[in-house]
Amino acid sequence: MNFKKLIGAGLIAAATLTGLGDTADAKTRMKLHSAWGQNLPILGTGAHGLADKINTMSGNELAVKVFEPGALVGGTKYYDAVSQGSIDAGFGVSGYHVGKNPAYAFFSSVPFGPGAGEFLAWMRYGGGLEIAEEMFARDNIKYLVCGVIPPETSGWFKKPINSVEDLKGLKMRFFGLGAKVMEKFGVSTQLLAGGDIYPALELGTIDATEFSMPVVDKNIGFYQVAKHNYFPGWHQQTTLLELLVNMDKWKKLSKAEQAIITTSCEAQTANTFAEGEATQFSAMLESQEKGVTIHRWSDEMIGHFEKAWKEVIAEEIADSEDSKRIWKSYSDFRENYKVWRKNGYLQ
Secondary structure (H helix, E strand, C coil), X not given: CCHHHHHHHHHHCCCCCCCCCCCCCCCEEEEEEECCCCCCCCHHHHHHHXXXXXXXXXXXXXXXXXXXXXXXXXXXXXXXXXXXXXXCEEEECHHHHCCCCHHHHHHCCCCCCCCHHHHHHHHHHCXXXXXXXXXXXXXXXXXXXXXXXXXXXXXXXXXXXXXXXXXXXXXXXXXXXXHHHHHCCXXXXXXXXXXXXXXXXXXXXXXXXXXXXXXXXXXXXXXXXXXXXXXXXXXXXXXXXXXXXXXXXXXXXXXXXXXXXXXXXXXXXXXXXXXXXXXXXXXXXXXXXXXXXXXXXXXXXXXXXXXXHHHHHHHHHHHCHHHHHHHHHHHXXXXXXXXXXXXXXXX
């Protein structure tokens, strides 16, 4: 099967219903909410690419209809809707659900964490997936890993940041566990949905932002109002995407239908990783041409961020049994993995 053609179909699909062929006679239908609009590369096209795969592999007997943010629920607000069954499934990231359980953040990204290979290895073969499945099942949700993206930028700022003192008092959009690190430096953080960030930055409601990879950030247009883009994304060296399916709906699917969805997510994971790695440098070069200065944090600044992260993780595992259990599994795997990382790869 040529998955590149399927991704292409997802990119140009004009209709809300994504998929090839006639789905009028589909035996099973699913409503799939996307956390991001289709205008966003990789993230926003992800749900449509996933739907294409499922529809095609099932011969359109399993028809997935993708809904843009706001069509059924707000972009990040799909957890309860999936849990209750008012929508069948949601495509996004687990870090959007920290209001339900702060430990969900670990299934998105971990500050100073591993690259995609090691993160996926822990999830699939080190116990992470089993913990995630058990936690989501408490709320009647089936969890699947359904994408992985490369490092994000760690911030768009209107002025250069030369020291931690320059961070104090800033209002900044920030995601996940990294937000708690930034708060250690006096940053007031808030989690805004993708479509709300640019207006807030332009109007001065926020002073700075991080959101995603360079190719996504370029599409939103942050370079128009913030000319200083900082790397590396210490807070999100890799990020897992998720597919959440209402458990009652999942159990009603045939084994073949469940396998099609699972296999489509596995293909989507490979696609998002490869596309992510292939598209960042051109976006960065284009941003530079438009007047953006690309900065790399100094070793001193990275050291400050890492020290603050150690404080945050100590607090997280003290306050949450789920976080404590996840952190032990994750840390044990990384400790064992390092003999392979240090010897198997060029440093």
